[in-house]
Amino acid sequence: MAEFGWPGPVSDHTEILSHSAEECFGGPFFDAEDKFLCKGLIPDRSLEDTVPFIKEKEREGFLSFVREMLVWLPEKRKTARELMEHPFFDD
Incomplete structure (x- = not known):
């Protein structure tokens, strides 16, 4: 997914143009063993x-x-x- 680009640039809430999800959201989100690195993004609550x-x-x-x-x-x-x-x- 890191190499996947969007068809055209997209601006975020800061008006910065991004050409991919990685540019827009930052990253990396996974390590070499595919473990999620950003556990702080997961809410600490139950359904x-x-x-x-x-x-x-x-x-x-x-x-x-x-x-x-x-x-x-x-x-x-x-x-x-x-x-x-x-x-x-x-x-």
Whole structure:
């Protein structure tokens, strides 16, 4: 990805033009063993912390639904059809 360039320059919030993600966001983000170097960019909170406004009963069903949707590997992620059959939608 470091060598991948964008079709045209993009300006960031400081109006500086960048021609690639590396120029725009800095880097490097991974070491030679592919370990992520910028752990400070990852928020220190759980998924549960993001939905305090949902009532307890609905929260567990919603979080179960969202966890099946937010799976990194596409082959393990539920399809839209499978997600529509989730018990969260039974209520």
